[in-house]
Amino acid sequence: MRAIFALLTSVVLSLGLSLSASATPVDTYEFKSMEHQKRALDLAHSLRCPQCQNQNLIDSNSPVAQDLRLEVYEMVDAGKGDQEIIEFMTSRYGDFVLYKPRWEGKTLALWLGPLGLLMFGLVIGFFFIRKQRVSQVEVQEISAEEQKELDKLLKRDS
Known part of the structure; x- marks a missing residue:
């Protein structure tokens, strides 16, 4: 009975640890108003992470x-304008952001x-398509000698 209890305990603990390891951090910043929150989130969506690849x-x-x-959130709550925040970020990290x-x-x-x-x-x-059309239109005539040789090869000539 003890072995089953120990096994169940280890399974529950390992499952709990694996679930907590894949959890992502959550921002818990409290904005002064919903308008500030919307502006800050829109700005943060429009700025690229300087460390990551295209996120x-x-x-x-x-x-x-x-x-x-956090810096964007605080700057929005401090009353700074969008352009001012973007200028700050680009002066610090370049146009990459x-x-x-x-x-x-x-x-x-x-x-x-x-x-x-x-x-x-x-x-x-x-130019490629034009060249193809011109080369397809040209029909080459064969001479009488070439026709005889062709007939000979095809065994039409008796």
């Missing part, structure tokens, strides 16, 4: 993202690159 501050569980979330890069000289390749690649592909495709 915003809300989705990331890294310590850096947790600290930045923005999911939508600004329209600047150094980001023109990000904004215009896909359009340029699309135009380049369309031009190449146009």
Whole structure:
């Protein structure tokens, strides 16, 4: 009986430990108003975690993202504007924290690159298709000698 009790206890403990190990931390910050909470969450969704690969501050569980979330929450509750918070984050971590890069000289390749690649592909495709059409239209005539040789090969000539 003791062995069964010990086995059940170890199973329950290991199950409890495995469930608690996969739990994610929850932000327990209390906002001054629901409007502040909505603004802070929208801002945190629009900012990328500087440590993670393509995760915003809300989705990331890294310590850096947790600290930045808290900082965004506190700045919103302190009455700072969205643009002021974004400026603070980009001055500290660079434009990497923005999911939508600004329209600047150094980001023109990000904004215009896909359009340029699309135009380049369309031009190449146009010339390729045009070349294919021209080569298909050309019909080559064979001479009488070539026709005789062909007939000979096909054993039509007697």
